[in-house]
Amino acid sequence: MSTNEGATSDQHWPPIRFNVNGAARSVKVPPMKRLLDVLREDLHLTGTKEGCGEGECGSCSVRMNDELVNSCLIPALQAEGADIQTVEGLALDGELHPLQQAFLCHGGAQCGICTPGMLMAAAQLLEHSPRPMMAEIREALAGNLCRCTGFMRIFESVAAAVDAESAGPATRLTTEQMHHAR
Amino acid sequence: MRGNADMHDLVAPGTLNGVLELLAAEPAAWTPIAGGTELMVAFSAGRLAAPKLVSLWGIPDLRAIEVTPQSIVIGAAATFLDLRRHAVIAADFPLLAKAASWIGSVANQGRATLGGNLVNGSPAADSSPALLAYDAEIELISVRGRRRIPYSEFHTGYKRNVLAADELLYAIHLPRRFVRHKQYLRKVGTRRAMAIAKVALGATALLDNGVIREIRLAAASLAPFPTRLLETEAVLLGQKIESETIRSAHSALLFEVKPIDDIRSTAQYRSRVAINLLDEFLLQLRSEGSRG
Numbered sequence: 001m002s003t004n005e006g007a008t009s010d011q012h013w014p015p016i017r018f019n020v021n022g023a024a025r026s027v028k029v030p031p032m033k034r035l036l037d038v039l040r041e042d043l044h045l046t047g048t049k050e051g052c053g054e055g056e057c058g059s060c061s062v063r064m065n066d067e068l069v070n071s072c073l074i075p076a077l078q079a080e081g082a083d084i085q086t087v088e089g090l091a092l093d094g095e096l097h098p099l100q101q102a103f104l105c106h107g108g109a110q111c112g113i114c115t116p117g118m119l120m121a122a123a124q125l126l127e128h129s130p131r132p133m134m135a136e137i138r139e140a141l142a143g144n145l146c147r148c149t150g151f152m153r154i155f156e157s158v159a160a161a162v163d164a165e166s167a168g169p170a171t172r173l174t175t176e177q178m179h180h181a182r
Numbered sequence: 183m184r185g186n187a188d189m190h191d192l193v194a195p196g197t198l199n200g201v202l203e204l205l206a207a208e209p210a211a212w213t214p215i216a217g218g219t220e221l222m223v224a225f226s227a228g229r230l231a232a233p234k235l236v237s238l239w240g241i242p243d244l245r246a247i248e249v250t251p252q253s254i255v256i257g258a259a260a261t262f263l264d265l266r267r268h269a270v271i272a273a274d275f276p277l278l279a280k281a282a283s284w285i286g287s288v289a290n291q292g293r294a295t296l297g298g299n300l301v302n303g304s305p306a307a308d309s310s311p312a313l314l315a316y317d318a319e320i321e322l323i324s325v326r327g328r329r330r331i332p333y334s335e336f337h338t339g340y341k342r343n344v345l346a347a348d349e350l351l352y353a354i355h356l357p358r359r360f361v362r363h364k365q366y367l368r369k370v371g372t373r374r375a376m377a378i379a380k381v382a383l384g385a386t387a388l389l390d391n392g393v394i395r396e397i398r399l400a401a402a403s404l405a406p407f408p409t410r411l412l413e414t415e416a417v418l419l420g421q422k423i424e425s426e427t428i429r430s431a432h433s434a435l436l437f438e439v440k441p442i443d444d445i446r447s448t449a450q451y452r453s454r455v456a457i458n459l460l461d462e463f464l465l466q467l468r469s470e471g472s473r474g
Contacts, residue, residue, distance in 0.1 A: 030187035031194075032225065032235070037187075054223040055290055067263070067292040073222040074293075075215070077192050078239045121288070143287020 018082045020045065021089030031077035035069075036060045038076050039086060047087040047116045051145070058144030061117035062086050068124040070143075087116035090123060098161045099123060108157030110148035117144045122158045131162060185225040194237035198244060198323075202350065204236055206325040209347035212236045216244075216259045217293030219286065220302050244297075244352070247271075253358055255321075258297025258351040262309075263288070265296065274358050277312035277367040277384055284308045284369060297351040300333070303341040303407060304378075306446075310408030311384030312367055314400030316356050323352035330355065337407035360386050363396070364470055366463040370455050372446070379403050380447035383459040389471035392422045399463075403447075404439040404456055413438040414460070423468040431464070432457050 015026045020043060027042045039045045039062070051059030053072050060071040063085040090097040099122050102108065109115040118141060125132055125140035132140070137158045146154060192215070195201050204212055213232035215221050216239055224230040238244055244259035249270050256265070262282035265271050272279045285291050285299070285308055299309045300320070310333075318333040322345060333354070336343050345351065363386040371377030382402040388395045397418050399411040414434040421427045441452035 030190070031192035032185075032190040033187040034222070034226065053226040055219055055286065058287060058289060061289055068289045069293055070289045072226060073218045075192055075218060075222065075225075075235075075237075076187075077194055078218065078237055080194070124288070140288060143289050 016076050016080050018079045018084055020084045021086060027076065029076050031075060033076045034072050035062070035064075035074035035076055035079050035084075036071040038079075039071060039084075045086050045088050049113050049116055051113060051117075056143075056145070057114070058117040058121060058141075059114055061120040061144065063120055063124055066127070068121055085120070085123075087119055090119060097123070098165050099126070099158065102157040102161035102164060103154075106157040106160050107153040108149065110146075114144055114146040114148075118146070118154055122161070125158070126162065126165075131166065132158075134159060185228045185230055190225070190230065190233060190235060192235045192237060194240070196241065198241055201236055201238060201241070202323065202325045202348075205348045205350065214238050214301075214350060216295040216298045217261060219290050219294040220298060238295075238350075251358070254356050256296055256354045256356070258300075258353055259295045260297075262291040262294050262296065262299075266291065270358075274361055275312070275316060275356055277315060277365050277386075278309065278356075280367050281308045281312045281384075296354060300336065300354075301343065301345070301351050303337055303343055305340065305405065305407055306379040306382070306403045307408055308369065308379065308382070308402070311382050311400040311402050313354065313356070314408060314410050315365070315367070315384040315386045315398045316360055317398065319355040320351060321353040321355060322346075322349045324349040328352065334410050337409075340406040342407075363388050364467045366466065368459055368462065369402075370459070378446060381441075381452045381455045381459065383456060383463065385463045387463075387467055389467060392468075392471055394418050394421055394423070394467075399460070401439065401456060404441050404452060406440070411435060411438060418464075423464050423471075428461065428464055431460060435460060 011028050013028045013030055015028050017026045025043060027038055029038055029042060036048060036050055039048050048062055048071060049059040050072060051057035055070045055073045061068055062071045064082050090100060099119050121141050121144050129136055137155050195204060211234055213235045215235045215237055221230060238259050244257045246257045247260055247268055248255045254270055262285040265282040266279055285294050296309055299307050313333050319330050320333050320336055321328055321330045338344060366385040369379045369382040371379050379402050384400045387397040397415050399415050401411055402408045414431050417430045417434040435456060436453055439456060441449040443449050
């Protein structure tokens with residue numbers, strides 16, 4: 001697999017290597033640089049948002065080695081060798097992830113700042129608990145704050161994604177069909 | 183002001199010995215960082231003083247959880263998710279599993295470590311009342327060797343502890359003898375999720391014919407560091423749970439706690455809630471004791 005050097009002005013730092021959305025990446029950044037900033041500034045993956053910068057709001061949530069983490073609290077060096085998934089890694093072959101489709105269809109996103117984190121927290125939940133109860137959905141998203149939706153539409157979107165998945169791919173609507181369905 | 187990554191060095195020796203040798207070579211020069219849920223917040227805000235940090239993340243010895251018939255030994259870098267997922271902790275030490283579920287969000291629980299919670303030394307630390315109620319011991323390690331002390335002797339003042347400059351918190355030992363005890367843990371914060379405690383009380387006790395034969399009470403946010411309520415325990419030990427005893431326990435509790443007014447609550451509120459929590463525990467203990 002080819003290694004993409006991240007664009008950075010800190011070339012004198014030793015390289016830190018990890019996988020992002022399945023691709024091997026290498027960055028020369030200070031070891032204490034926040035993973036959030038590495039993703040956004042060095043790898044130009046700006047889907048991951050900064051909200052509070054103190055691990056309270058979940059906007060910067062990504063999945064690292066199969067755990068949900070706040071990327072604002074991860075020093076780059078501690079991501080060495082890790083498998084990282086960001087919101088850019090959810091869609092597959094140009095087709096939205098069922099969670100993304102459900103958020104679109106059910107009004108799960110308004111201003112959009114919390115949305116990538118909500119999606120990653122929900123993806124983490126479904127990875128480990130494919131048929132979660134509403135209480136599990138609420139707990140899994142409890143670390144992700146939204147100032148727009150009042151949360152109900154987000155919870156309903158996750159529940160709808162669960163239903164769509166259990167009904168099987170045949171019933172899955174395209175994004176366009178979902179817009180019409182609204 | 184935002185933190186500047188260029189101002190801090192971070193190294194990851196990758197082994198316990200590597201970390202200990204670094205700490206021994208330059209005592210007090212290196213600040214250990216595990217999951218980063220405290221130090222990275224300080225860094226982001228531009229108030230992390232430590233110029234040199236050494237990573238404890240990804241060192242298997244520090245994250246192991248070992249079970250014997252007599253005890254469970256939890257590596258200091260075990261995360262709160264590790265604790266929540268552990269069957270023996272769920273069965274034998276439900277208060278610790280409950281406290282682990284209080285730590286921030288799932289994303290925080292996957293990074294925040296039990297040892298970090300203790301070394302950080304917040305008076306409001308979520309895991310501390312449970313560990314005190316279970317008579318935890320802690321094991322410290324350095325290139326000079328290991329030593330074990332009761333956790334109740336670890337904190338020596340606000341954000342101060344007994345760790346020497348070259349020492350690392352290595353493990354937390356819990357004796358497996360509380361299964362038959364009545365166990366209690368309740369935290370009162372601003373909201374149920376993601377809030378720091380205004381007051382928390384943890385307790386374990388054994389009743390024999392209505393008489394308290396063993397009791398441990400532990401509080402968070404009622405003193406400069408998490409602490410056992412030894413005076414209150416002494417008043418209750420050997421007594422039946424009756425109104426006179428409960429009143430004496432209230433007096434002892436008010437005498438020994440040192441709550442403060444701060445951004446989260448007032449001293450008066452904390453004292454009142456502490457008494458309410460103690461009452462709740464004692465009434466539960468009495469009603470279950472009378473059934474058994």
